[in-house]
Amino acid sequence: MNPAPLVAVVGNPNAGKSALFNALTGARQKVGNYPGVTVERKTGRTALADGRPVELVDLPGAYGLDPSSPDEAVTRDVLTGRFAGERKPDGLLIVLDASNLDNHLRFALQLLGLGLPTVVALNMIDMARRDGLDVSADLLSIELGVPVFETVAVRRKGMDELRAGLQQQLLHAKPVARPEPDNLAREARRIAAASIVRETPVRRWSHRLDRFLLHPLAGPLILAAIMFVMFQAVFAWSEAPIGWIESGMAALADMITGALPQGALRSLLVDGVIGGVGSVVVFLPQILILFLFILLLEGTGYMVRAAFLMDRLMSRAGLSGRAFIPLLSSFACAVPGIMATRTIDNEKDRLTTILVAPLMTCSARLPVYTLIIAAFIPHRDILPGVNLQGAVMFGLYLAGIVGALGAALLLRKTVARGASSFFMMELPKYQLPAFKDVALGLWQRAIIFLKRAGGIIMLTTVALWALASFPQAGPGQKQSEVSIAGKIASGIEVVVKPIGFNHDIALALLPSMAAREVAVSAIATVYAIDQSDEAQAEQTLAQRLGGSWPLPTALAFLAWFVFAPQCISTIAVTRRETNGWKWPLFMVGYLFALAYIAAGLTYWTAVALGL
Numbered sequence: 001m002n003p004a005p006l007v008a009v010v011g012n013p014n015a016g017k018s019a020l021f022n023a024l025t026g027a028r029q030k031v032g033n034y035p036g037v038t039v040e041r042k043t044g045r046t047a048l049a050d051g052r053p054v055e056l057v058d059l060p061g062a063y064g065l066d067p068s069s070p071d072e073a074v075t076r077d078v079l080t081g082r083f084a085g086e087r088k089p090d091g092l093l094i095v096l097d098a099s100n101l102d103n104h105l106r107f108a109l110q111l112l113g114l115g116l117p118t119v120v121a122l123n124m125i126d127m128a129r130r131d132g133l134d135v136s137a138d139l140l141s142i143e144l145g146v147p148v149f150e151t152v153a154v155r156r157k158g159m160d161e162l163r164a165g166l167q168q169q170l171l172h173a174k175p176v177a178r179p180e181p182d183n184l185a186r187e188a189r190r191i192a193a194a195s196i197v198r199e200t201p202v203r204r205w206s207h208r209l210d211r212f213l214l215h216p217l218a219g220p221l222i223l224a225a226i227m228f229v230m231f232q233a234v235f236a237w238s239e240a241p242i243g244w245i246e247s248g249m250a251a252l253a254d255m256i257t258g259a260l261p262q263g264a265l266r267s268l269l270v271d272g273v274i275g276g277v278g279s280v281v282v283f284l285p286q287i288l289i290l291f292l293f294i295l296l297l298e299g300t301g302y303m304v305r306a307a308f309l310m311d312r313l314m315s316r317a318g319l320s321g322r323a324f325i326p327l328l329s330s331f332a333c334a335v336p337g338i339m340a341t342r343t344i345d346n347e348k349d350r351l352t353t354i355l356v357a358p359l360m361t362c363s364a365r366l367p368v369y370t371l372i373i374a375a376f377i378p379h380r381d382i383l384p385g386v387n388l389q390g391a392v393m394f395g396l397y398l399a400g401i402v403g404a405l406g407a408a409l410l411l412r413k414t415v416a417r418g419a420s421s422f423f424m425m426e427l428p429k430y431q432l433p434a435f436k437d438v439a440l441g442l443w444q445r446a447i448i449f450l451k452r453a454g455g456i457i458m459l460t461t462v463a464l465w466a467l468a469s470f471p472q473a474g475p476g477q478k479q480s481e482v483s484i485a486g487k488i489a490s491g492i493e494v495v496v497k498p499i500g501f502n503h504d505i506a507l508a509l510l511p512s513m514a515a516r517e518v519a520v521s522a523i524a525t526v527y528a529i530d531q532s533d534e535a536q537a538e539q540t541l542a543q544r545l546g547g548s549w550p551l552p553t554a555l556a557f558l559a560w561f562v563f564a565p566q567c568i569s570t571i572a573v574t575r576r577e578t579n580g581w582k583w584p585l586f587m588v589g590y591l592f593a594l595a596y597i598a599a600g601l602t603y604w605t606a607v608a609l610g611l
């Protein structure tokens, strides 16, 4: 007896293949693995309209016949009969998502080139209708030259028609291979447009915008341009509000200086609290500008598109597309970023994402970057409208991203080896962001930041103030060298001298293990304690740094902060999310090593260039 004909269920990821396969086969399924690869193989039986049996195989979703993942390779090999141990299919059941026709038709056109008896399921027609999209199965059928049936796989709608269509195709059709068009994408768009009867203006408009914003070439360029403008704005718009906060702080310090007698309490308040914490609080405007952009991009629906654009790049680095959202949150803070990795079900993918999340430039680095940039990078235009300071900031963010992708690639080849999974994102509609959501988001960010300033940053800064104030220096001695903190710093300095770090930096490194911003408040506090004359007191922190650190040292310090894992909360959350100390220790180790190397390379290169 002839075996039952084999029909492959094929289509793009998320077209509803498995749902359709389940609807057709019910409980009559066999689940196994394709030999040699960790790809699930599902087969099942169903009956044609006349009761004759047919065997279905649910193939992994693919974007085309040129594989870019192991899943896609299985699909291609099975379809072309090259997969050892699997029969070549006798027919195809192509599944299309009706609301995503132009994308899904690209693969379908390639499949029609195989010349097998074929039936098309125009699936998810319910969702399309709900969104105001009317696709005609008849028009599509004329365009494709094969039968097309509307289906709603999850409600088992259209299954009888499919069975009848399959029977007709398998038994009576004489299929001819349709030549593959020169431009798949263009032909797919044309057919989609020809089959769409009605579309709401919002949908049409969204589609047009996407064609531009998701274009393989224009898309990434636009994304880069948006990011660039964002960092320019961080500097350009913040000058005035920073000035207000600075004068407020100065007035407060004057008031306390006038009201209190000279002594430890006055020094604690003026040098420790206002000098230290105040030096961090001035960065509030810049953090809010950064978040204003992020909230607007999220609110308009662009952010998911940015994820979509990054997906390819991320998968080259061995990361799952799902890693994008956690990594994006890590631009705010690695702690929620690492917690968001729970949505990644592949364990190795998740571990890799956790380990590289701290490389994304979190907002705690902003104060450090801005201080050093303001002190050492001239505020001048390198191109019309492009300021050097913003460009350097952009470069630092980029360095973090490149570092993360590089680290992910290495980790995937070593400690976190394994197959990566695939993920398709649903693109939301474009819309105008709600003013209330944006305002609320900014307000929450401001509160979080100020709480940090009043909490962990204040505590470490005050502790440092104590260590830096005692014992008191005698005449002719420098307080920052005699004090306990100074002594500890001298110890650390031995280790960090080779990478160009000075005593100031050594002093800031230990307390800034608690939180990165403390590096700024620590330096501010120590300078405040140290300052010997009125002239120095008049200078801003940036001016004093600019006058005392060599440029290579400042650049090395920036490079260090791109990589160094200086954040207790991140280490703690990594321990919790990985259930043990192994991975947080590994993370701290490799990041410190990277930071040391990066700072050293930067320093010696800068020295060699005579900067």
Ligand SMILES: Nc1nc2c(ncn2[C@@H]2O[C@H](COP(=O)(O)OP(=O)(O)OP(=O)(O)O)[C@@H](O)[C@H]2O)c(=O)[nH]1
Pocket (backbone or CB within 6 Å): 011, 012, 013, 014, 015, 016, 017, 018, 019, 020, 060, 061, 062, 123, 124, 125, 126, 127, 151, 152, 153, 154, 155
């Ligand atoms: N509303 C609606 N949802 C559907 C329909 N068909 C499938 N879905 C849903 O769409 C999602 C994806 O369906 P799957 O069957 O897993 O898609 P797939 O093509 O097998 O995806 P991969 O195996 O990842 O390639 C699931 O949440 C389904 O419940 C449909 O006709 N209508």
Ligand SMILES: [Mg+2]
Pocket (backbone or CB within 6 Å): 017, 018, 019, 061
């Ligand atoms: Mg499936």
